[in-house]
Amino acid sequence: MCKWRGAFCYLDLLMSPLAHMVGYDPKLASVLRNACMKDKTVIITTLNDAWAEPGSIFDLFLESFRLGNQTKKFLNHLVVITWDQKAHARCLALHKHCYQVETKGDNFTGEAFFMTADYLHMMWRRIEFLGTVLDMGYNFVFTDTDIMWLRDPFKQFYKDTDFQIACDFFNGNSYDLNNHPNGGFNYVKSNKRTILFYKFWFNSRNAYPKLHDQDVLNKIKKDSFVSNMKLKVRFLSTSYFGGFCQHAEDFNKVSTMHANCCVGLENKVNDLKILLEDWKKYVALPESKKNQSHPSWSVSCRTSFERAKQKKQKNKGRLRRALVVTV
Numbered sequence: 001m002c003k004w005r006g007a008f009c010y011l012d013l014l015m016s017p018l019a020h021m022v023g024y025d026p027k028l029a030s031v032l033r034n035a036c037m038k039d040k041t042v043i044i045t046t047l048n049d050a051w052a053e054p055g056s057i058f059d060l061f062l063e064s065f066r067l068g069n070q071t072k073k074f075l076n077h078l079v080v081i082t083w084d085q086k087a088h089a090r091c092l093a094l095h096k097h098c099y100q101v102e103t104k105g106d107n108f109t110g111e112a113f114f115m116t117a118d119y120l121h122m123m124w125r126r127i128e129f130l131g132t133v134l135d136m137g138y139n140f141v142f143t144d145t146d147i148m149w150l151r152d153p154f155k156q157f158y159k160d161t162d163f164q165i166a167c168d169f170f171n172g173n174s175y176d177l178n179n180h181p182n183g184g185f186n187y188v189k190s191n192k193r194t195i196l197f198y199k200f201w202f203n204s205r206n207a208y209p210k211l212h213d214q215d216v217l218n219k220i221k222k223d224s225f226v227s228n229m230k231l232k233v234r235f236l237s238t239s240y241f242g243g244f245c246q247h248a249e250d251f252n253k254v255s256t257m258h259a260n261c262c263v264g265l266e267n268k269v270n271d272l273k274i275l276l277e278d279w280k281k282y283v284a285l286p287e288s289k290k291n292q293s294h295p296s297w298s299v300s301c302r303t304s305f306e307r308a309k310q311k312k313q314k315n316k317g318r319l320r321r322a323l324v325v326t327v
């Protein structure tokens with residue numbers, strides 16, 4: 001009935017009183033303690049081997065903290081969760097807070113293609129893991145590794161909110177549950193409501209076995225269970241937390257940019273390189289010019305994403321659902 005899964009044992013029951021008696025991995029406790037900010041907040045990303053290769057996404061991710069405006073300090077609070085030995089070795093070579101999740105039999109080494117069984121499994125492990133972090137009393141900012149940190153996001157986060165999440169497409173109303181969230185970036189405070197919410201979210205995978213964690217989030221966000229627990233949810237504006245789906249247009253405002261609406265590792269790497277070049281050019285402008293010149297991002301992966309989507313739609317639409325939801 002109870003299976004050991006990495007750091008924590010989850011019964012398939014909500015709010016299991018036994019869970020606390022089982023205990024946490026002391027290694028994880030130590031990594032979180034060393035990386036957290038004064039208010040027990042950590043920044044978390046997850047990494048597998050394909051993204052950790054030299055010159056790939058992980059390098060660009062770390063680079064963005066150095067190129068961003070006053071984002072370098074956040075590297076001290078960044079915990080990199082690795083899924084395999086190779087990614088772990090690479091993390092240790094470049095970064096000080098790395099934690100390898102026990103995977104026993106799982107093999108996340110290769111590029112996990114979107115919506116394959118491996119991919120789904122990996123995404124659910126992530127939700128489970130983040131629930132554990134909340135349970136241990138830590139707040140977190142979860143960030144996908146293909147998100148570039150250009151400015152301090154804490155300046156833009158909403159106050160007094162349990163769960164705030166970035167969007168592929170933002171409709172202008174941060175309270176509107178019809179916004180299209182992207183699970184690749186969120187800021188979650190540890191409290192009774194969020195701990196319960198993550199358990200509910202993780203357990204909901206059984207009700208929707210073929211769906212992605214993000215799709216399930218879209219299913220459960222209006223569930224009466226969630227509204228009854230009074231979880232304070234808000235959606236982050238793409239003006240600050242943008243991506244390739246919807247750009248953060250104004251370089252004077254952008255906090256983060258995500259390589260969403262972009263398929264394929266190589267395409268992502270190319271466009272993220274271009275994006276960092278655009279940013280460097282902007283940063284090099286004299287202060288007086290920064291607000292007057294109106295640069296735009298020269299990324300183009302979105303078009304390949306659209307083309308792939310159209311092609312797939314013609315092909316009987318089998319993968320359509322997969323592509324409508326973005327990575």
Ligand SMILES: *[C@@H]1O[C@H](CO)[C@@H](O)[C@H](O)[C@H]1NC(C)=O
Pocket residue numbers: 069070283
């Ligand atoms: C970087 O941040 C500092 C302090 O907030 C600010 O004075 C400066 O204008 C910022 N530069 C850019 C490029 O945003």
Ligand SMILES: *[C@@H]1O[C@H](CO)[C@@H](O)[C@H](O)[C@H]1NC(C)=O
Pocket residue numbers: 107108109110
């Ligand atoms: C994991 O998968 C990779 C290819 O995706 C393979 O080369 C490797 O041998 C596998 N490792 C294990 C332990 O099965």
Ligand SMILES: *[C@@H]1O[C@H](CO)[C@@H](O)[C@H](O)[C@H]1NC(C)=O
Pocket residue numbers: 250252253291
């Ligand atoms: C530049 O623009 C940003 C956002 O558009 C604004 O917050 C900032 O105050 C402006 N700075 C100056 C010096 O006008």
